[in-house]
Amino acid sequence: KQLIGELQAKVTAYFAGHPYKIATKKEPDSGCLIYYVQSIEDLPDEIKTVTGDVIQNLRSALDHLAYILFIKAGGAPTDARHIYFPIVESEIKFKETNTQKKMTGLSQAAVNVITAIRPYKEGNIKLWQLHELNNLDKHRLLLTAGSSFGSMDIASHALGLLSTGIPGMENISMPPLFIKPADNLFPLKQGAELFIDGPGAIPNPQISFNIQLVLNEPVIAEGQALMPFLMEIADEVGNTLNAFRPLL
Secondary structure (H helix, E strand, O other), rough: OOOHHHHHHHHHHHHOOOOEEEEEEEEEOOOOOEEEEEEOOOOOOOHHHHHHHHHHHHHHHHHHHHHHHHHHHHOHHOHHHOOOOOOOOOOHHHOOOHHHHHOOOOOOOHHHHHHOOEEEOOOOOOOOHHHHHHHHHHHOOOOOOOEEEEEEEEHHHHHHHHHHHHOOOOOOOOOOOEOOOOOOOOOOOOEEEEHHHEEOOOOOOOEEEEEEEEEEOOOEEEEHHHHHHHHHHHHHHHHHHHHHHHHH
């Protein structure tokens, strides 16, 4: 949680530096107005490395739990090399002998709780994502993270149309209404087109585009908003640890 707090501070500092700029241009043939990314700064590697540290610490917490459960059941520290908190691909894999051996020496009550948690992809997607991301981070320096097109405030666009097309509508207000694009354009790059307005449209400085940071590891975590995703994983690990409190 401390690392997540540090990461949030780094993310906040990144956005405070206004790392991207949105501009408009006219499409030569149709005359449509295009809102596009005029410039964008790369995501600092420091944010990616701290993300990896968060993932590793969360996964390690579960392995430390398994070790403590082994000791509580009467196991000796020198005999604990095989112990880890099993998180695998599928329920079939979880039931295989090799996985079950990783829990040898735990009390039956502990094994029952682990089994009830269903630590595999179709049983507990968050724990499975944590495990897979941690494995990736062990084998390469950085997880795949960067900027993406999160959403656009369509209400500000509608207000712009009303104020220019209907006399007396200049002072009306409307609450923001953010919609997500079908394609988040990850990784967001200079020149990326965010929105195409109609022919003859004039630039609306009130239109708000939400650029967000995401993890984008194929199959494991594709386009996951970075901070909410990590906090969800941390909550899941916390819930998992709490499930074993009666045994500690």
